[in-house]
Amino acid sequence: MKFGVVVFPGTWSDRDCGWVIDQVLGAELTYLWHKDTDLKGCDCVILPGGFAYGDYLRTGAIARFAPVMEKIGEFADRGGLVWGICNGFQVLCEAGLLPGALIRNASLEFRCEWTNLVVERTDLPFTSKCGEREVLHAPIAHGEGSYFADPATLSRLEQRGQVVFRYCDATGRVVPGANPNGSLHNIAGIVNARGNVLGMMPHPERCSETELGGTDGLKLFRSVAENALQVLVS
Amino acid sequence: MDERRLREVALTPDEYKVIVERLRRAPNEVELGMLGVLWSEHCSYKSSKPLLRRLPSSGPGVLQGPGENAGAITIGEGWAAVFKIESHNHPSAIEPYQGAATGVGGIIRDVIAMGARPIALLDSLRFGPLPESSRHFEGVVAGIGGYGNCIGIPTVGGEIYFDECYTNNPLVNAMCVGLVRTDELMRARAEGTGNSLMLVGADTGRDGIHGASFASVELDDNSSQRRPAVQVGNPFLEKCLLEACMDLSHTDAVVAIQDLGAAGLTSAVAECAGRVEGAGAVIDVAQVPRRERGMTPYEVMLSESQERMLVVVQRGREREVESIFNAWDLTSAVIGQVTDDGLLTVVDGSDQVGRLPITLLTDGAPVRRLVGIAPDPPFGLEIDALPPLADAGGTLLRLLASPNLSSRRGVFRRYDHMVGDATIVPPGGDAAMLRVKGTKLGLAMTTDCNARYCHLDPHLGAQLAVAEAARNIVATGARPLAVTDCLNFANPDRPEVYWELEETIAGLAYACRTMELPVVSGNVSLYNESFPTRGEGGPAQSARPDGVGQSAIYPTPVVGMIGLIDDYSKRLGAGLRAEGDFVLMIGSTHNDLGGTEYLKVEHGHVAGRPPALDLTREQAVNRVVLAAAQSGYLHSAHDCAEGGMLVALAECCLLGGIGVRCPAVRPEAPLRLDAAFFGESQSRFIVSVTSRAMPEMQSLARRHNVELSLLGLAGGDTLEFEGQLKLTLAELRQAWDVLVP
């Protein structure tokens, strides 16, 4: 099982993801440079957090044209696991690998704080180690994480169960007060129809060790580590 | 020499005379501009240099004291912490967002220049009262977040105070902490005649010409004409620069890295060469990549464009370095060479446009011998004339809601304080702590200064700032290690202000020496004084009640401190952790009401003597807390600071989400009840322990001759002093967590 962590100019969660994969999970890790044109045999590609190209113009707008993105698109088409976290989610939306877009937080402020997420899909390679409707405690850190999609897209997402994480209160209720950024339907993370491309705004790599305040994020890394091979085979 | 021209470059006629004498000729325009910026207060420290020498700067573990871009101290396991604080007050007064953002960018580059990876930022801020000063406040907070969040360095601490004296002069001090292997620590020395000087990063534009000299004059109504001096930061570019510089440290082709800050290329080259006996440099301005057409050599040498670095490269290995920068899509250019003639020679292609001795630039500015005269002491405080405390609960709620004491969550949640996966004590309590990944080491950090104390007694106030910073470090279980300081003062040409500066430095020196804390880096910002402006500057305010300057700031010596814990699993937070724990006060309480927030909020006075400080007692109390933390007796620790015991206790409850029940406080005369609750006696901590640890705590306190008293029992969801006050955590939170409006 090999994870590849993509590095764009301006990416900063690359080392945090790398740390968790390498030091906490003990899985194989390689970094993928934005100019790379080969995925070095990775089983799961992570697009980490940051401000790729400064997020100038729009978040993820320039990053999605990086040479590595073409390969990631092909990899996703073949069923490879692609996991966008924060800025990575924004890049995946810009690249059209996931529907919708992430716009400015309703508060117009950057928010770095802990949130609660209810897990709505546990049959995915990313979440298999989570319990049914388990509530995960995970931090966010973004200024533009408000999920938007047009009404048709949104209802399609809901019908097909593509919403994976929703902001909720500590008891798992999806209420407006738990929504930190104004996302439609409290959406914190979605998956593509095929189930191999996940995008999420919260940072699982920041909650994978007790000293950082929790280990719920590690469940996602563990899920991937166990499932990646099966997915590729199927 | 035309006086107007001299004023433009901020030189005095006397200084000009010195220049002509030293050069034995008149400087040309380019040379005059270069001397003007380097001789400005901001770069030359001509008014403060003799005083700064009094600060202790050496000690065990100090790898680099003042004189380099940042200080460095060993922390064990082969690691060194590199850190420095710097002001960006004047730019932030004019353009709060960009001023603060570029301040953050600048201090990060100082740490990078030492070869260290920046791991944390802190920001120490002062504003006028809200809502009048909300333009400054909002802009500065957004600017710090805008830069720090984008570049991916967590902002983990800092402080914010509001006071009338900062209405026209907000203070924005940014501190950066980095880590480097001790054997990879770099120094910005232009060694090796014939080696190349490469400029890398942003293209050079007409940014901030005369910015450094601009920071050395009072703001006046004409400042608007200098406004193009404002620079726009590019954190994305700096992130690429940071990573490229980290890659550089893996090659031995690089001799040194120097950031470009105030006074741009002139200062960077002069400083770098100035650190090597006899070294000089030739710079060809024609080789400098530009953003704008038609720039003159003068403009290129003085430009303060952000996000640039000067790299000294082994001759013949420029290609290697260039390819590292290319990988990050950064422009680099060879712009000159190191020489051995002790001169900075500026050429434009084949024309020589200036040539000055390096020592004239870096050390030539005549030291200004100013006089200090003590002002009339601020009016005293008749404690007995204060009415007795009527409503402890109401007072507590008002204090918790006071902008100087309320929760800063609304600010620090706008800063990414987690990136890096190292923040193990987040902002919100006392000091922040970051782990050194791959070790058990925890690095604690804080900035502190109660400027109201400093105003009432600068010598004592400076000591109090050091003591409070140390206490904040100790509250996390870490031992204080070293200091960086940012001295923010008004116009030192006023004898009262210079006196404040002298007293402050003496106080800092005394406290740091006594507590064995080396001052390894720092910064001085003078002339923080402005005449009330009409229009956007906000309404005219007279600030200091003592009449020192119409609009002079309080003396504000911000102390940045780092501390170390060898095993971070023993670190402590401020919040209560378990129901049933004993809540104890370590240290003793006196009638310390002078200069308190209580006195200001409840009685409208800024008066009296600040709380007394006995550094021997202070250290004894710190030792008790550290020993108890080491032995694992403590569940939490929080120091008593502004707002006194009751505010501190309320914070312990709110941060832990657990209440406390206490018997009534019946102080023995002459101690007053208001002083017991809200007085700001120093050298005190509130800690929580299990009942089992009580005997050990008592013997520990006895051994160090420190007072230990039981305040109450943790539990429930109210803060209660029997018969005196009872408030639910929800009520407390509602008052406290309003954040600054």
Place this chain on the structure above:
Amino acid sequence: MIAIVIVTPKPVVNDPQGVTVKQGLASLGFSEVSDVRIGKYIELKLEESSEHAARERVEAMCRQLLANHVIEDFRFDIVRDGRR
């Protein structure tokens, strides 16, 4: 040649910034402002001599990079002289 591109949020997309600016204006006494929409203004200097060719290129730039059709609309003008 200069192209002036205007990118605006689609009407269905929330524009919290617009709302905030409207409130800000109202609090300054500009209560006559009943709606505010905020978009981007992008000025491109082009080395292109034919207006027709420029038009096609700028259209492509907008589709590919300058606007995100999920949330934004765009329009543009080609001007010869610079500022209009």
Place this chain on the structure above:
Amino acid sequence: MIAIVIVTPKPVVNDPQGVTVKQGLASLGFSEVSDVRIGKYIELKLEESSEHAARERVEAMCRQLLANHVIEDFRFDIVRDGRR
């Protein structure tokens, strides 16, 4: 009445966003773009009947809130119909 306000970074001021977008365009093959400046486009709906009065009010809004005169320039048009 609609006011269209354009706020742009002053020409002497660094525009990191513009520089980065220019590089982005170049890497997509739009190398004919020699300069990019990015500003704000603000559309205000006004309850005001006289164009002259509107002009004065919008000017005041720009000075007080919409533009940061330290680093930005502004200009505006008053149009009756909506989009121009």
